[in-house]
Amino acid sequence: MSIRERLSGNEAIATAMRQINPDVVAAFPITPSTEIPQYFSSYVANGQVDSVFVPVESEHSAMSATIGASAAGARAMTATSSCGLALMWEMLYVAASDRLPLALALVNRALSGPININCDHSDAMGARDAGWIQLFSENNQEAYDNMIQAFRISEHPDVRLPIMVCQDGFIISHGVENIELLEDDLVKKFVGEYKPEHYLLNAQEPLAVGPYANPPYIMESKKANLEALENSKKVMLEVAREFKQISGRDYGFFEAYKMDDADYAMVIMGSAAGTGKDAVDALREKGIKAGLLKIRMFRPFPASQVAETLKNVKVVACMDRTESFNTLNGPLGADVKSALYDMGSKVKVVNYVYGIGGRDVTVASLTSVYEDMMKIEADGTVGQAYRYLSLRG
Template sequence: MAIRERLSGNEAVAFAMRQIDPDVVAAFPITPSTEVPQYFSQFVANGQVHTEFVAVESEHSAMSACIGAEAAGARTMTATSSQGLALMWEMLYIAASMRLPIVMTAVNRALSAPINIHNDHSDAMGARDSGWIQIYNETNQEAYDSLIMAIRVAEHADVQLPVMVCYDGFITSHSVENIMLLEDELVKNFVGEYKPKYSLLDKEHPVSMGMFDLPAFYFEHKRQQAEAIKNAKQVLIDVQNEFAKISGRQYGLFEEYKLDDADIAIVIANSTAGTAKDTVDMLREQGIKAGLLKIRLFRPFPADEIAKALSHVKAVAVMDKAEGFSAAGGPIFVDVRSAMYGKADGVKVINYIYGLGGRDVGVYDIKQVYDHLQKIADSGQVDNLYNYLGIRE
C-alpha cells in the first residue's frame, strides 16, 4: 500500500536511497545537494541501512571511492551539484568507460564564475557526453521514482553504465511537495540483490579494470560502450513499464502534454515544465493550440521518437537552461534540431536560453515564447533563431 508523505526533493531521494540500501555511499557536501548525503547519513547512524558511508575530502575523491567500491562488486551511490560535478570530471569518464553502474543524483546548479548557487543545467549539460545515462525530473515524485528505476537500468546486463538522476536545485531539491512513497519491501524486491558479473574481489575469476588500452583495442571498447548506452533506451522503457505495475505511475522517454493536436510547442526539461504546463492550459482556454514536450531521458537521446512527436506542429521552441557557448544554440536545441532534420523538415525550430543562474521564469515569460511561435506559425518565417528569455540586453 502506497504511503502518502510530504517531502522535499532531497528528502525524497534520500528516502529512496534508504529503501535501496546500497552497499557504499561516498559523498562530499556541496549546495544544494548537501542534504542528500546528510539525510542518508542519519539512516546510516541509526542502523536503518547496511551501507558503508565514506566521508571524503572532495568530489573527485567521492567519485574515485565510488569507482573503487563498484569495481569491487558493491552497489554504490552518490550525490553532487555544480562545481562538485565539475571536480568529478576526470572520474566521470572513467566510471563510464569501466562500465560501472554507479547511480548519482545531480542536483542541478549553475557553474562558476561568477559564483552562483542557484539553478540552471550547466553542470549536467556539461557532462552530457561523458558516457553517463541522464534522466531529468520535473517533480519530487519523479525524482524519487527515477532514482529507484535508475538502479535497474544501470545494472542491467545490456547496459552496465552509470546513471545521473537530475533535478533542479532549490526549486525541486528544497521545495516540499505531496508524494506517494512505495513500501520498503516493494522497493527492495524491485531493485533486487546486486550480483555483478565481474568483481575485483572475485578471486575465482580474476579481472583487470582500468588498465592501459592500446590502439589495437581502445576503439572496440568505445564502440561497446556506445552500444550499451543505445541499449539503455529500451531497458528504461521496460523498467518503467515494470515500475508502473507496482506504483501506478507510468513514465516514458519524454512526456507529451496536450501535444497531439498542437500547432505550436516547446521542448523543456525539469521543473520549468510545470510552469509551462500552466501556460499551455491558459493558452488553450484562449483557443490557442499550444503543447509541450518534456525531456526525461537525455542520454541516450531518443531522437527518432522526439522527431515523430513533433513532426505535426508548425513551430517549436527548444528551451535550454544552459548556454552551450557554441554560437549555434543550447545543448538540447542542437540535439532536437538534429533529430528533426530529414524527418520533420517542415517544422520551424527556434532556441531560447532561459533561467541562467536561477533567473526566475513565470507563466507570462513562457507565454512570450508561445507568442513568438504563433507569429512564426502564422507567417512561416523565422526572424530570430537564437533567443534569450527575460534578460536585460
C-alpha cells in the first residue's frame, strides 16, 4: 500500500536514500542540494540507516570518496549542484571509466558566471559527455521514483555505470507537493542487496582500479563504456516495468503527451514540462493539435525512439535550459536534430534557449513557442533556427 505524504523534492530524494540504505554517502553542502545530505545525516544519527556518512572538505573529495567506496565494493552515493558538480569534473570521468555503479542526486542550478543560484540545466549539460546515465525528473514524485530505480539500472551486470538523477533546483528541490511513497520493505526488496562481482576488498581476487591507460587500451575502454550505455536502455525499460508492478507508475525513455495526432511538438526536460502540458491542454481546447515530448533519459539519448515519435509532426521546438555557445543549437536541440536527420526526416526544427538562471517559464511563454511553430508551418521556412525565449528587449 502506498503512503501519501507532502514532501519537497530534496526530502523525497533523501527518503528514497533512506529506504535504499546505501553503504556509504559522502557529501559536501551546496545550494540547493544541501538539504539532501542534511536530511540523510539525521537518518544516520538517529539509527534509521546503517550507512556510513562521510562529511568531506569539497565536492571533488565527495566524488573521490564515493568512487573509493564503490571500488571497494560498497553501494555508494552523493548529491550536489552547479559549481559542486563542476569541481567533481575530473572524477566524473573516472567514475564512468572505472565502471562504478554509484549514484549522484543532482539538483540542477546555473553554473557561474555570472553568479546565479537559480535553476537551469548548465551543470548537467556540461557533464553529459562524461559517460554517465542521466535521468531527468518533472516533479517530486518522479525524483523519488527515479532514485528508487537508479541503482537497479546502474548495478546491472550489463551496465555497471554511474547514474545521475536530476531535479530542477528550488522548483522541485524546495517545492512541496503531494507524493506517494512506497513502503520501506517493498523498496528494500525491489532494490535488492548489492553483490559486486569485482571489488578491491575481495582478498580472493587482487585487482587494480583506475590504472594508467596506454594508447593500445584507452579507445577500447571508451568503446566498452559506450556499449554499457547502450545496454542501459534495455535495462532501464526492464526496471521500469518491474517498478510499475509495485507502484502503478509507468516510466520509459520519455513521456509522449498528446502526441498521437500532434502537428506541433515541444521537446523539453525537467519541471517546465508540466507548464508545457498546460499550454498543450489550452491549445487543444482551441482545436490546435499540439503535443509534447518530455525526455526522461537524456544519456544515453534514445534517438531512434524520439525520431519515431516525431516523424509525423509538422514542426518541432526543442527547449534547452542551457547555453552551449556553439551558436547553432543547444544540447537537446542537437540530439533531436541528429536523430531526425538519421531517420531521413524533413520535419522542421526550431531550437529555443529558455529559463536560464531561473528566468520565469509560464504557460504564456510556452504557448508563444507553439504560435511560432504554427507561423513556421504557414511560412514554409524556419527562419532563425536558434532563438531565445522571454528575452528582455
